[in-house]
Amino acid sequence: MKEYKIEGLSCASCAADMEEKIKKLDHGESAAISFNASKLKIDEGANISKVKKILASDGASLITNEEQHDHSHTHNNKLKLFLGISTGLFLLTIIxxxxxxxxxxxxxxxxxxxxSGYQTFIKGLKNLFRLKFNIDTLMTIALVGAISIGEWKEATLVAILFGFNEYLEGLGMEKARKSMEKLLKVAPKEAVLIKDEVEKVVPIDxxxxxxxxxxxxxxxxPSDGIVVDGISSVNEAAITGESLPVEKEVNAEVFGGSINNEGVLKIKITKAFEDSSLAKILHLVQEAQETKTPTEQFINKFAKYYxxxxxIISVLxxxxxxxxxxxxxxxxFYQGLAVLIVGxxxxxxxxxxxxxxxxxxxxARNGILVKGGVFLEQLGKITTIAxxxxxxxxxxxxHVEKIVEYDNRLLSIAGAVENKxxxxIAKAIMKKVEEAGAGFSExxxxxxxxGRGIEATVDGIKYFLGNEKSIEHLNFNEEVLRDIDELKAQGLTLVIVADLEHVLGIFGVSDEVRQESKAVMDKLRQAGIKTVMLTGxxxxxxxxxxxxxxxxxxxxxxLPEQKVEKIKTLNENGSVAMIGDGINDAPALAVAELGIAMGKGTDSAIxxxxxxxxxxxxxxxxxAISISKKVNKVIKLNISLALGLKLIALLLTIPGWLTLWIAILSDMGATxxxxxxxxxxxxxxKVK
Known part of the structure; x- marks a missing residue:
């Protein structure tokens, strides 16, 4: 499959019509036109000349790699020029x-x-001969009808306003596409490769x-890798959406597309660019534009019958x-033509x-990858998150949450035993030892x-470090027993340090709660979303x-299967999303209406x-939920406005007040x- 950019694609129904025609060509069966992304995917064996002709018949053009330049700018300038001349002629004639x-x-x-309307005429006339009735057909009938009854002034105004309307449609969609393209331009083009101590600039592929x-x-x-030399801070906003730089040193992982803020880094590439986190992100963002939401599918079906x-209403x-x-x-007859335009x-x-x-x-700018419009729409309808x-x-x-110390040797002995x-858990204990500045011997x-822990000799004395089983040789006093019970009741994992005769102390270890978790739960509760924790x-x-x-x-x-059952139960009472790490929770993520993974670029999560x-x-x-809710509200508002303005215009036919220019203004105003x-x-x- 090859992918091409299309310029001049401003009409979703036209895109669907062109796709149908291209599919009838040899090797065109798998062709797919994405109106949102303004792209065509087609089998390499297809005849591109014939494809270009089909697109040209609807005022669109296919841009091959060799032709990549500012076609859309040229197309828009031509349209603006024609509309400007048409408007000038119209005003001159009226005066x-x-x-x-x-x-x-x-x-x-x-x-x-x-x-101002030649493209509409050509497409409309072709559709009339094929008995295919779409926007262009309606406009062509309306304009020919207006001319036939001598309404030259109104016919001209309608043609200019419709041309302006098409220009605005294209401009709105192009603005959204360009915002997406700007996001996709984060990919680097070249890299400085070091081979045999020689630096050479090469393409990243x-x-x-x-x-x-x-x-x-x-x-x-240029791509995912590991730092092998140098220290710097790196801006990972393109990958994670985080604005604050992340400090990187030797052995730290880095992501392709992130920016080195200062210093010089030597990086060992761990993935070819096409397999990197950034490449996967860009691919997903592009794919996301091409999926149709239930609302879009309904609108397209509705427009077919509408x-x-x-x-029929116009004829009546x-x-x-x-x-x-x-x-x-x-x-x-004039009123009927106006109805056609309103339609x-x-x-x-x-x-x-x-x-x-x-x-x-x-x-995507915020580091949240939504794999399709359908998931974006669904996110705004979620009532429960597991x-x-x-x-x-x-x-x-x-993370060492609590330390109970009975002997001042506790930290130095723990450091001597755990440092290698x-x-x-050993790393968590060493962090506390280092924070306290406790010295220790080897x-x-x-x-x-x-199943117990570690037995070690330090300065000729034997020590034990581990769970309760590692110190069964000791008789615990009441204070130690009370502290053990208390720490266990708090849900902590115990690491006990002792010699042959005494318990030196206890480390209470837990999995550290993320700093933002509580604030996030509060915001979700305020948004009316129920939160549920599922854990093994x-x-x-x-x-x-x-x-x-x-x-x-x-x-x-x-167990994993029990998590699945819980999700199924929750699904019965609303729309449920499941959030996990994308590996252990895969079954639950699949069963939930929406699966959300913690990522930072891991393949499994993506x-x-x-x-x-x-x-x-x-x-x-x-x-992300707030943005999704806003998208859903905007779509509902848009549909209400589009149909509401048309309904008002149609009601004007009852007293006979509807004119051609009011009809086109109602359509243009809605657009x-x-x-x-x-x-x-x-x-x-700022989302509160």
Whole structure:
């Protein structure tokens, strides 16, 4: 499959018509035109010349790689020029009509009509011969009808206003597309490859795994990798949406597309660019534009029946009053033509796509990947969110929460025993030892006791570090027993340090709750969303975390299949989203109406869920929900405006007040409002 950019694509129904025609070509069966992204995907064997002809028949053009330049700017300038000349001729003729010969006025009007509406005429006439009734067909019939009854002035005004309307439609959609394209331009184009101590600038697509690249201050990191030399801060906003820079040193992971703020970094590439986090993100964002939401599908179906319905109404308006109520044929023929123009479903069709593209773009800027319009729409309807505990509400890393010290040797002995261990709990204990500045000797001998802990010799004395089983040789006094029970009741994992005779102290270890978790739960509750925690951990730990973060309810000791059952139960009472790490929670993520993964670029998270939180924390979740709700509100408002303005215009036919220019203004007014309202989604504002 090859992908091409299309210019001049401003009409969703026209895009669907062109797609149908292209599919009838040899090797065109798999062709797909994305109106939102303004792109065509087609089999490489298809005849591109024939494809270009089909597109050209509807005023669109295919841009190949060699032709990539500012075609849209040229197309818009041409349209603006023609509309400007048409408007000038129209005004000139109105002002001097009394002194012009009648034939000259007709020529000026006809020239203005042709220049502003020639594309509509060509497409409309072709559709008439095929008995295909769409927007262009309606406009062509209306204009030919107006000319046939000598309404030159109104016919010209309608042609100019319709041309202006088409221009505005294209402008609104182009604005949303350009906002998306700007987002996609974060990908670097070149990299400085170091080979045999020689630096060479190469395209990023030639980089391979294990290549070493040099990234100077202000330059983009070409692909995912590991820092092998240098210290710097890196702006990862393109990947995670986080505005604050992240400090990087040797062995730190970096993402392609992030920017080196200062210093020089040497990076070992771990993934070719096409497999990198950024490439996956860009691909997902582009794919997201092409999915149709239930609302869009409904609008497209509705428009299919709506246009013929309007034509029937138009014929009835033209014929019923003269036949049965003594109306004059000329007056009601004119009214019927106005009904045809009112019936153009331009604004209705535009109600959704600009809003959807704007919502996906806005979320992507914040580091939230929504894999399609359907998921964006669904996110705004969520009533319950189920959270995994480990790695979602908590950091998924052990953290020493409490220290009970009976002997001042506790930290120095713990440091001597744990300093060479890579175990996560050992690292958490070492962090506390280092924070306290406790000095320690090297242990002489370390022996692992399976299921118990560690036995070690320090300065000739034997020590034990582990759970209660590791110190069964001791008789605990009442104080130690009380402290053990108290720490366990708090849901803490115990690491006890002792010698052959005494307990030196106890470390109470827990999975540290994410800093933002409580604030996020508060915001979700204020938004009327129920929060539920599902965890495989034991009840005490679950209760502790649930109380700390403030979830509505929690369920502990759950196996993966039990999490699935809980999600199914929750689904019965509303729309449920599940948030997890994208690996352990895959079954629950799949069963939920919406699967949301914690990510920061991990392949599994990106591939598993419908939405990915690239920051790897929940901070931007309320913002994403707020944006999605706004998108849904905007689409509903757009549909109401589009249909409401048309209904008002149609009601004007009852007293016979509807004119051609009022008809086109009602359609154009709706289109302008729909486009402008949809584009407000792109405006950044602080979500409370």
């Amino acid at each position: 001097f009509e009394a002194s012009f010969p009648n034939i000259l006025s007709v020529i000026f009007y006809l020239t203005a009509i042709t220049m 030639v980089l391979q795994k294990d290549d070493i690249v040099l990234v100077k201050s202000g330059e983009k990191i 246009t013929p319905f309007i034509m 308006v033209m014929t019923l009053p003269p036949l049965f109520f003594g109306g004059t044929w000329g007056t009601w 153009c479903p331009c604004a209705l069709i535009l109600s959704s796509p600009i809003a959807i593209v704007s919502g996906i773009t806005r979320n 959270f995994d505990k480990t790695g979602t509400l908590t950091k998924g890393e052990p 261990s890579s175990h996560p 242990s002489d001998e370390i022996k692992t006791l399976s 951990d034991h009840i005490q730990t679950a209760k502790k975390v649930a109380n700390q973060v403030g979830v509505s309810e929690s369920h502990a000791n759950l 591939e598993t869920a419908d939405i990915v939180l690239m920051q790897d924390h929940l901070g931007k979740l309320p913002s 302008i409002l729909v486009s402008l309202i949809s584009l407000t989604i792109l405006i950044e504002n």
